Structures are given as structure tokens and as C-alpha cells.
């Protein structure tokens with residue numbers, strides 16, 4: 652499914668959080684949003700999963716203005732894994748994953764066999780099947796994060812929105828999740844802080860600063876030392892991954908010049 656932010660601005664309490672955002676993701680494309688803290692990544696993503704309404708502009712799904720769809724209809728297409736996807740209720744893991752089926756359901760009939768299987772497969776894929784009967788509140792941060800990904804997959808979305816999905820994950824689960832995102836065939840919109848993981852995962856990156864896109868393109872074209880210095884204030888050494896050819900950034904820690912020497 653094609654996603655487009657069409658001239659999207661978000662203003663809250665007199666502040667412009669996102670400014671005239673024009674960005675698209677083709678069906679099946681993995682688009683990464685990167686940028687410093689507070690640059691507007693989460694705000695831009697919130698407009699896609701309808702936690703926020705743009706003040707100006709529209710978000711389009713296959714050309715349809717999101718606001719013309721019911722919340723249930725858009726939730727059939729868009730699933731989100733976000734920092735706010737927590738619950739205070741101690742559902743079991745299996746119950747949380749089954750909640751992913753909610754947008755597809757009418758009435759209170761039990762899940763079909765196919766839906767049960769879907770939920771089990773989603774839990775297997777995210778390595779949480781062994782936790783099915785545990786209370787969600789008893790899990791570690793990384794385990795809980797993987798359950799939220801399983802719930803999103805159980806939703807059978809066409810668009811997957813993830814805000815910092817690797818937070819809390821150990822390196823194996825980071826690699827597993829991002830490898831899955833690369834190969835899942837869904838349209839993926841993902842905010843990532845780790846530029847190396849973003850380069851390895853995404854077909855295209857959009858770099859945000861102060862709520863505006865300053866650059867979009869393939870990771871190899873975007874992640875130059877100059878751009879990273881200009882946007883993040885840190886000068887990396889950029890090397891090429893020997894097996895995949897993606898750019899990888901090396902940082903030099905120096906207490907005297909934390910940002911490195913300007914280019």
C-alpha cells in the first residue's frame with residue numbers, strides 16, 4: 652500500500668512540530684525516519700496511525716485521505732508499534748496479541764481457527780510463543796516490545812509503522828526484527844536512532860531536523876559525513892559494509908571535541 656504525507660504540518664500550542672512534510676513510501680518499501688531528538692519523527696508517524704490529526708495537509712493511503720476512513724477501516728490497513736503502546740492491564744501475552752484482530756472483528760464471536768493460527772505464528776515469528784500465558788506486565792522491556800510487534804502482525808496490516816522498535820531489544824532480537832522488516836513485503840515506516848541499523852534496514856531514509864525533511868534518498872546517498880555533521884553535530888567516518896555494501900558509521904570518542912572536527 653502506498654503512503655503519502657502531503658504537505659503535512661502539525662501545530663500544537665503555537666509550536667510547529669512538523670512543517671510541510673512531503674514524503675512517500677511505495678507499496679512494499681521500507682522508509683526510515685532519522686533525525687535528532689525532537690526533530691518530529693514520532694509526530695510524523697502519529698499522523699499515519701491517527702494518534703494525531705495534521706493541522707494542515709493530508710496523509711494518503713493508496714491515494715485516499717485517511718480522514719475519510721473510519722478508524723476501524725484504517726486500522727485494518729495500518730498497524731503501529733510505538734512507545735505509547737503500553738497497557739496498565741495485566742492481560743496475558745496471548746490476549747494482547749489477539750487484540751490485534753480487533754479491527755477485523757464484528758460482535759463477540761471467538762476467533763476463527765485461521766485467526767488463532769495467525770496469532771500463534773505472529774508470536775513464533777517474534778519469539779514470544781513461550782510467553783503466551785505470562786502477564787504482559789511481568790515481562791522485560793524487550794519481551795514486551797516483541798509482544799507488541801506480534802500484536803501488530805496479528806492485525807494483518809498492509810502498512811507497519813514502528814517508532815524506535817529496537818529500543819530495549821538485545822542485539823539478536825534487533826537483527827531478527829529488522830531482518831523481518833526488510834523481507835516482510837509490507838510498506839514499513841520506521842523511526843530509528845541507530846543510523847547503522849537504519850542504513851542496513853531501509854530502502855530509503857528521510858532525515859528530519861526541526862520538523863522538516865532536509866534530505867531523502869538511499870542510505871548510501873544520504874549518510875555522508877557532511878550531512879551527519881550538519882544534522883546531528885557529530886562527524887563520523889563512513890565505511891562500506893563488506894558484505895552488503897551499505898554505509899556504516901564509525902564514531903570517534905573524544906572528550907575535547909565530542910562532535911569531531913568540522914569538515
Ligand SMILES: Nc1ncnc2c1ncn2[C@@H]1O[C@H](COP(=O)(O)OP(=O)(O)OP(=O)(O)O)[C@@H](O)[C@H]1O
Pocket residue numbers: 663664666668686687688689690691692693694695
Ligand atoms: N503534545 C505536544 N505538545 C507540545 N510539544 C510537543 C508535543 N508532542 C511533541 N512535542 C514536541 O515536538 C517536537 C517533536 O517531537 P517528536 O516526539 O515528534 O520528536 P522525535 O524526532 O520523535 O524525537 P525523539 O528522537 O526524541 O523521540 C519535540 O520538541 C517535542 O517536545
